[in-house]
Amino acid sequence: MLSRLLKKKPLDEFRRTSALLHSLTAFDLTLMGIGAIIGAGVFVLTGIAAATKAGPAIVLSYVIAGLASMFAALSYAELASSIGGSGSAYSYAYAGFGELIAWIIGWDLLLEYVMSVGTVAIGWSGYVNNLFQALHIKLPDALTKNPFEGGIINLLAVLIIILLSLLLCLGVKQSARFNAVIVMIKLITIAIFITLAIPNVNLENWQHFMPFGWTGVMQGAALVFFAYIGFDALSTAVEESINPKRDIPIGIICSLAICTIIYILVSGLLTSIVPYTSLNVRSPVAEALLLIGHHTAAGFIAVGAIAGLTTVMLVMFYGLSRICFAMSRDGLLPAFFSKINPNTHTPIRIIIFNGVFMGLIAGIAPINRAAELVNIGTLAAFTFVCAGAIAFRRSHPDINRPFKLPLNPLIPSLGIFFCLYLIVHLPAITWWRFIIWAIAGFFIYFLYGIKHSVLNGKVPSGYTAGHN
Numbered sequence: 001m002l003s004r005l006l007k008k009k010p011l012d013e014f015r016r017t018s019a020l021l022h023s024l025t026a027f028d029l030t031l032m033g034i035g036a037i038i039g040a041g042v043f044v045l046t047g048i049a050a051a052t053k054a055g056p057a058i059v060l061s062y063v064i065a066g067l068a069s070m071f072a073a074l075s076y077a078e079l080a081s082s083i084g085g086s087g088s089a090y091s092y093a094y095a096g097f098g099e100l101i102a103w104i105i106g107w108d109l110l111l112e113y114v115m116s117v118g119t120v121a122i123g124w125s126g127y128v129n130n131l132f133q134a135l136h137i138k139l140p141d142a143l144t145k146n147p148f149e150g151g152i153i154n155l156l157a158v159l160i161i162i163l164l165s166l167l168l169c170l171g172v173k174q175s176a177r178f179n180a181v182i183v184m185i186k187l188i189t190i191a192i193f194i195t196l197a198i199p200n201v202n203l204e205n206w207q208h209f210m211p212f213g214w215t216g217v218m219q220g221a222a223l224v225f226f227a228y229i230g231f232d233a234l235s236t237a238v239e240e241s242i243n244p245k246r247d248i249p250i251g252i253i254c255s256l257a258i259c260t261i262i263y264i265l266v267s268g269l270l271t272s273i274v275p276y277t278s279l280n281v282r283s284p285v286a287e288a289l290l291l292i293g294h295h296t297a298a299g300f301i302a303v304g305a306i307a308g309l310t311t312v313m314l315v316m317f318y319g320l321s322r323i324c325f326a327m328s329r330d331g332l333l334p335a336f337f338s339k340i341n342p343n344t345h346t347p348i349r350i351i352i353f354n355g356v357f358m359g360l361i362a363g364i365a366p367i368n369r370a371a372e373l374v375n376i377g378t379l380a381a382f383t384f385v386c387a388g389a390i391a392f393r394r395s396h397p398d399i400n401r402p403f404k405l406p407l408n409p410l411i412p413s414l415g416i417f418f419c420l421y422l423i424v425h426l427p428a429i430t431w432w433r434f435i436i437w438a439i440a441g442f443f444i445y446f447l448y449g450i451k452h453s454v455l456n457g458k459v460p461s462g463y464t465a466g467h468n
């Protein structure tokens with residue numbers, strides 16, 4: 001029984017020609033990475049983490065979270081270029097550790113992506129509501145707040161997920177073009193904030209730089225780690241990239257490096273122009289500009305934040321659909337979801353199903369609890385990817401590695417250490433929710449997945465004839 005659970009998927013299975021359309025370039029992937037990474041971290045969580053966890057030392061929190069992410073990103077880059085497949089860490093675990101571990105990671109990734117899209121949708125709705133208020137349009141609290149805040153449903157958050165579902169159904173190239181335009185708007189918005197913030201820097205706001213101590217810095221890092229998870233979604237684009245062995249590593253590393261610099265710069269300026277205690281709001285960047293008297297710019301920042309958060313949801317939603325597609329194609333989820341629409345070359349069924357599920361979460365869940373669940377899921381996945389980079393180098397020493405991780409096993413070992421260290425600093429209630437999710441996953445695997453797996457001789461769907 002144990003040997004069956006640890007049976008690995010042959011590498012040739014990851015290299016079949018997919019029914020998905022190969023259309024993404026390295027530039028597309030880099031912009032997708034920026035689109036996914038720059039969003040909630042800057043426009044939502046920076047203020048919350050500074051006000052409640054780290055104070056102005058949120059800058060250090062971003063440095064620590066960025067280091068952990070870079071170690072994991074390098075591991076992702078090697079495995080993505082060597083193994084392939086659209087399942088991200090799930091696929092790497094299937095090749096390196098066997099089916100049971102792959103299922104655990106895949107189930108973990110579903111939690112990560114579902115809750116990340118839901119979290120960002122909640123933040124997005126906050127900025128849209130602020131924009132409406134600036135235009136003197138008052139929406140009823142019952143339709144802008146979740147039940148925990150005294151409302152009925154966060155309707156704005158639900159509506160954006162519906163719109164993104166429709167866009168993803170149209171095709172990946174169309175989604176990438178939309179993302180590229182919005183990323184440019186987002187970067188212009190951040191440049192405007194930086195330009196306006198620099199003359200208003202007041203170092204007295206940094207007088208109590210670390211008000212919550214080092215523990216607060218680490219708790220802040222564990223919370224803002226959510227800001228870096230977007231590059232993970234790029235590894236799900238292997239089967240839709242023109243030259244994945246070259247383009248995926250370029251997209252992952254370039255987007256993460258650019259975004260880390262932006263996060264550190266913005267968080268430093270944000271906490272130096274206003275007191276950190278004033279930033280515990282849904283839209284801290286716009287709020288900070290309002291406090292220093294830039295009302296027009298605050299309105300424009302709100303528009304840019306709306307655009308930025310939209311791309312985060314788009315890319316993460318895309319990644320979720322491809323992971324579900326990979327798991328369904330392997331028989332661990334119902335084959336119904338791995339059907340590709342012949343006209344759009346997209347898995348429309350899984351996109352619609354995920355859209356409905358995430359819409360419900362975004363409509364009723366509070367943002368802080370959703371973000372914490374994302375982080376523990378992401379950190380667990382990153383830990384396994386780093387471990388996989390070590391294990392796969394030993395089990396397959398002669399495989400072609402277009403991108404070779406330097407200083408292996410040192411760098412992935414540091415990634416494991418940083419990720420586990422951040423996990424320890426997450427709240428206990430987050431652990432309990434995560435454990436409940438994991439137990440539910442085990443039930444599904446042993447009741448359904450193990451019986452329908454491709455390792456039982458089932459013919460995988462979602463492929464075309466031939467091999468890459």
